Amino acid sequence: MNKNENPDLVIVGAGAAGLMAACYAGEFGLSVLLLERKHRAGSKLLMCGNGRCNLTSDLAVDDMLAQFGDEVSPFISSAISEFSSADLQKWFKDNRVPVMRTNDGKVFPASERASDVVHCFTDKLRSAGVSLCLNTPVERIEKLDGVVKVITTNFSVNARKVLITTGGVSYPKTGSVGDGQRFSKELGHKVAPFRPGLVGIAWESKWLSDNFSARFEKSVVNIFDGEKKIGETCGLVECERWGLGGGAVLNATRILSRKNVRQPVVEIIIKGERTPIRIDNLRTRPLKEAMVTVGGVVMDEVNPETMESIVVPGIYYAGEVLDIDGPTGGFNLTAAFATARLAVKAIAADAGLKPVKKISSSQEKRDKWKKRQQKSSDHRSLRTKTKNSRKKLSYTEEKRQHWSKRKNYK
Numbered sequence: 001m002n003k004n005e006n007p008d009l010v011i012v013g014a015g016a017a018g019l020m021a022a023c024y025a026g027e028f029g030l031s032v033l034l035l036e037r038k039h040r041a042g043s044k045l046l047m048c049g050n051g052r053c054n055l056t057s058d059l060a061v062d063d064m065l066a067q068f069g070d071e072v073s074p075f076i077s078s079a080i081s082e083f084s085s086a087d088l089q090k091w092f093k094d095n096r097v098p099v100m101r102t103n104d105g106k107v108f109p110a111s112e113r114a115s116d117v118v119h120c121f122t123d124k125l126r127s128a129g130v131s132l133c134l135n136t137p138v139e140r141i142e143k144l145d146g147v148v149k150v151i152t153t154n155f156s157v158n159a160r161k162v163l164i165t166t167g168g169v170s171y172p173k174t175g176s177v178g179d180g181q182r183f184s185k186e187l188g189h190k191v192a193p194f195r196p197g198l199v200g201i202a203w204e205s206k207w208l209s210d211n212f213s214a215r216f217e218k219s220v221v222n223i224f225d226g227e228k229k230i231g232e233t234c235g236l237v238e239c240e241r242w243g244l245g246g247g248a249v250l251n252a253t254r255i256l257s258r259k260n261v262r263q264p265v266v267e268i269i270i271k272g273e274r275t276p277i278r279i280d281n282l283r284t285r286p287l288k289e290a291m292v293t294v295g296g297v298v299m300d301e302v303n304p305e306t307m308e309s310i311v312v313p314g315i316y317y318a319g320e321v322l323d324i325d326g327p328t329g330g331f332n333l334t335a336a337f338a339t340a341r342l343a344v345k346a347i348a349a350d351a352g353l354k355p356v357k358k359i360s361s362s363q364e365k366r367d368k369w370k371k372r373q374q375k376s377s378d379h380r381s382l383r384t385k386t387k388n389s390r391k392k393l394s395y396t397e398e399k400r401q402h403w404s405k406r407k408n409y410k
């Protein structure tokens, strides 16, 4: 992108959604400017799955959508249908991040390193010529006469389209502090209140201290609003210093937040324990410790087929800045990637663009391999030559040659 040129697309936030969007926009040949408030891209991605990065769950589209629940799945149905778990896995494989599946269907990079995922994106951005500005917090977004103005702490830029991918509000040290929701409110959008999703339950009891650091697989968590049962989760329950964690508990707190439960109660059935654990007047750990934010830009004001704002055309959304969230198991990254791609696809279609045909990655790999082979065979023959020319003769060999020369001389 030329320094003085206005980009086709400005993307605000280089997290999971912003990075995927920028790479995909590069494939269409759109000129893109990606702005990130932190000193590096993908800070939260690096923390995902304890640094292993649970990319997705290996599920068919309908099964995947069912996991998001009735509130979220209709909104993300087009995005997930366009970029399913299978597509996601193929995309990473094609981009040199082989993946592996665990027995319970979770998908991770085969290296089990989240940094490989971030590097895959940043390498791709570099080869697509996408401009990434780090340490550049966006302060305001304005819409004037068909152009969107993005104002950062250092400069301002006009663009035809702006994609907001600033994330939720949990783990604020990673850069997601709710800026996108603030811009959206200023632009006239409604924002659903923030609640913690996928967070632990704060609890104290003798049983907990007796079982400190124990892990109970195959537990069942029954979820109630007062006396009425509203859901159930199964899986791991972990005993922590501050209360209860583990997949089954995290998924239960997400359901409580999503359904705005007024009198949250859980009943936990631990295998081998005689009586279930009942926690009335339940308190969760704080929002900043949640893995996902429930709440954000309301789904009703964004077109689910394009991710474009209905309130301010020209502005698009993807990822956790929206009021979308899923359970543990790679669902939140899947949603961030899929919504990002749907937004870019719509932006490119609006500009009449199709993906620019590139050399297939397998062709690229074959060429690189051939070059490497050639280089190493050149290197080998050079080494042999040098070695031969410098070869020091052993003492006996030297003697033998000396005597044979003398014999010939005679």
Ligand SMILES: Cc1cc2nc3c(=O)[nH]c(=O)nc-3n(C[C@H](O)[C@H](O)[C@H](O)COP(=O)(O)OP(=O)(O)OC[C@H]3O[C@@H](n4cnc5c(N)ncnc54)[C@H](O)[C@@H]3O)c2cc1C
Binding pocket: 012, 013, 014, 015, 016, 017, 018, 035, 036, 037, 038, 041, 042, 043, 044, 045, 047, 048, 049, 050, 053, 054, 055, 056, 136, 137, 138, 139, 165, 166, 167, 168, 170, 171, 174, 175, 176, 177, 178, 179, 180, 290, 291, 292, 318, 319, 320, 321, 329, 330, 331, 332, 333, 334, 336
């Ligand atoms: C500890 C932890 C572990 C997790 N593990 C998993 C997992 O294994 N699998 C899974 O599916 N999900 C996981 N999640 C959830 C997942 O990380 C998020 O849902 C996902 O990262 C959301 O992507 P996003 O792009 O919408 O937001 P983010 O990844 O949060 O990215 C938002 C980006 O926008 C930038 N930004 C914010 N404001 C501005 C501004 N004003 N100007 C410029 N830039 C700005 C931020 O700095 C940030 O880089 C985990 C979350 C946490 C906290």
